Structure formats: structure tokens, C-alpha cells
Amino acid sequence: MAQVKFVDLEQLPPSEQFLSEREQAFLQTLKFPKRRSEWLGGRFALKALVSVAQQVELYQAELLPQANSGKPDLYICGQKSALAFSITHSHGFAAAAIAPRHKFIGIDLEKIAPRINAWKENFFHPNELTGAGDAFLTALWTQKEAAVKLLGTGLTVNSFDVRCVGGKVSFYGRAQEIYQALGSPQIALTTQFEPEGFCFSIAVGA
Secondary structure, eight states, rough: OOOOEEEEEOOOGGGGTTTOOOHHHHHOOOOOOHHHHHHHHHHHHHHHHHHHTTTTTTTEEEEEEEEEOOEEEEEEEEOOOOEEEEEEEEEEEEEEEEEOOSSSEEHHHHHHEOOOOHHHHHHHHHGOOSOOOOOHHHHHHHHHHHHHHTTTTOOOGGGGGGEEEETTTEHHHHHHHHHHTTTOOOOOEEEEESSEEEEEEHHHHH
């Protein structure tokens, strides 16, 4: 269904081993070490997948920001690619996923940690709260984030309009309009507790 790679941000190779010249130039604009590390980790993870899937060198797979939105597009050997991909990072890890046989994909990785009640009340519809505990809530959050990334909207939709119950996602309001505009793809949503202490969810749309 999809190919996934996790990377430890402390074990990344030197950037010149996998970035193109244009990516190296953009890297120089990132001033904060944490942001640079996360940016590099996500790209290395994605390039590692693409290089195997497309039989290209790491530097021949480029992620370049769109001029109008900053959202990255994937280029392979200089040509814009339609390969579905998604990137995420959390607390020292990054992950990337590609879906060669599908059109839409979204992933999210989060460290399992205690959350305040206000966070739970603000972001989860009551119908979603079929369980309790840090692991359950973190898993639920990653599912919602993966589904939002699949839509390609970022955090511009109301969290209540994306609901995950029993491993299935449904959309309401503005999120439903966007979903229908994409052709109402059938979405497969999976969650795993990997790496240790983290929760990772992936949403793929056919």
C-alpha cells in the first residue's frame, strides 16, 4: 500500500551527500538548528524511498517549495513527479512515506505524552473519544493529522470536521467539501506504535 522510512535525526549523513544544489541553497536560509535538522531528516527519509523506487541517486530526487504557498513539490531528475508522498517529524525522529499506486497520502508521527484536558476538548469531537489514556489520544491525534495531510489543507479545517472512530475517518463541513473535490477517494487508515514511545499513522486514498 505504501512504503515508509523512519530516520533518527542524530544519525543523518552529511547534507552534501543527499541534497541537490538548489536544496543546499534553501538549507542556508534555515537559521534554527532544530528546524534545519527536521527539514534534513524528512528529506533524507523521502529521498531514500524515492531513490529505491525510481532507481535514481539521492540528489536527483528534489523537494522544492512552491513559490505561492511554500508547500513542497517532488522533482525527479528535474521533472515534477506525481508520486504521492508525505513527511513528518517529532522529537528527534523524521519519517517519510510514498504511495506509488495511490494518489493521496498523509502521515503523522507523534511522541506519546500526557496532554491537558483542554487539548482533548478543543481538538476531538465527543464521538471520537471511545477510549482514554495517553497512547489512545496520541494515536487519535496522529490519525486526524494524517487525514488532514491527505486532504492537503494543513490546519485550515476545523478539527471537529475530521473525525476518526474505530480506525475509519469521516469528514464534515469544509473538510467534506475538500474531500469531495478530490473525488471522495476511499481512505485506508492504519496506526502503529513505532518507533518505541511514538505513535505513527498513515492515511492512503485510492
